[in-house]
Amino acid sequence: MIFRTYIPLGGNTQVQLPALTVTHDGRTATLPQCASAAPARTRKIAAVTGLPPVTAMTKAGDGPGVRPASCTADCTDPTLQYFSPSAAAQAGLFPIQ
């Protein structure tokens, strides 16, 4: 589950994450919030700017500029050229709708 917020640049930066409670078969549990430093940092970045988080890259272990094994043509260094990064590296955290 992804809780995503879009806030205009310069807008409210104090986004309060919701407390999520799951009820199943009569049992109820409140989920703990993520506490690690990196996700919190990227969450704040994304919330503050309304710009794309790049935690997907972190999770996938692929830094920008990492050439995928599947790149078989025109695989020159894309420095100062725009290219389309792997969709697979974005799966799960970048919104698809």
Place this chain on the structure above:
Amino acid sequence: MNGYLEMNFTPRKGYVVVTHGRAPSSPVHAGSGTPGDSIGAHPVPWLQPKFQVRYWSVANYLAAKPFPIVKIGRGANAIFGGTADYVTTLKGGYYAVVSSLPADKPSPAALTASGATWIPTSPRKATAPEFQLLRNMLSQQSLYPEGFVFITPPADSSDIIPPAAVRAQMGAYYPQTAQCPAGVFEAQGWSGCLAGSPAAAGR
């Protein structure tokens, strides 16, 4: 559906990076209120043929985990290395985003002459590699196949689409980029910066 394009670069002291391209139309004036505060708070009917995308932005990130967006200053004085559609200057339907260290920020006159928008690179890691993302929020293709398509998804989702293919598909919407001395932009604007780049010869 979102589309992302990535451009890798390494900032240099005394230099700027120019990103110039045709801006897709988006509902930058939808809703009401003060820009930066309530735009987007009021939904607009979708799909609207006059809008190609729902939102777009250009932003700089440090190319090291956890890949934070460039930020200078703190609190209310913080400036982020990104610009969204509703705050980006357009000239003739084109944007010119200029990235540099704060010390190399072009003069207001030069920015105005180029119809350019300045965003910072990281002063704390002045020469560390960065990458720039162009983000387009698109309509959901399965529901709105008539919507605007920047890039046809690759057959294999693990594929990177190389620059030449992206350029061919996007046409004028493909951003032209170049790194040039700050003085070149100051004197000749974005076009002078692009014209003097090695990549210009291949265009």
